[in-house]
Amino acid sequence: MKKINLIITLFFAILALSSCEDPVSPPAIPELTVISPADSTVYLTVPVDYVIRLRFNVELDPTTVNSNTFVVRNIIDQDSVVVAGTLTVYDKVNIAFSAKENYHTGSIIKVLLRGIKSKQGAVLQDQELTYLVEGSLYYTRVVGHYPAR
Numbered sequence: 001m002k003k004i005n006l007i008i009t010l011f012f013a014i015l016a017l018s019s020c021e022d023p024v025s026p027p028a029i030p031e032l033t034v035i036s037p038a039d040s041t042v043y044l045t046v047p048v049d050y051v052i053r054l055r056f057n058v059e060l061d062p063t064t065v066n067s068n069t070f071v072v073r074n075i076i077d078q079d080s081v082v083v084a085g086t087l088t089v090y091d092k093v094n095i096a097f098s099a100k101e102n103y104h105t106g107s108i109i110k111v112l113l114r115g116i117k118s119k120q121g122a123v124l125q126d127q128e129l130t131y132l133v134e135g136s137l138y139y140t141r142v143v144g145h146y147p148a149r
């Protein structure tokens with residue numbers, strides 16, 4: 001009889017343990033997995049009508065993708081202008097930005113990402129992407145020697 005009670009007790013103990021939920025793991029932090037074109041430490045040339053496309057590793061909370069968290073700036077000479085355009089989240093993991101007007105030839109595009117969240121609430125680390133618009137002539141050359149004053 002003791003063996004039967006022991007077996008029944010073990011059975012219910014195993015059943016109780018197997019029904020315990022797994023500990024909740026923290027939500028995955030959104031990370032860029034595809035940048036079109038690929039960003040690098042070297043500026044990349046894009047056409048004046050370029051559509052910026054980004055893909056992330058997790059589903060995004062589309063309510064956190066807006067003009068405050070996804071900012072596109074066109075830098076012309078030393079002036080920086082926020083670019084107006086259409087921002088779209090599609091397939092739950094992709095963002096596309098299409099500028100209302102063409103970028104200025106020879107300018108720099110900076111894309112600032114800050115505060116975008118995953119569907120589970122994890123926040124993307126702030127990032128900045130940089131592109132040159134076709135026709136850019138950015139280079140350095142020495143044109144003379146100027147003595148120190």
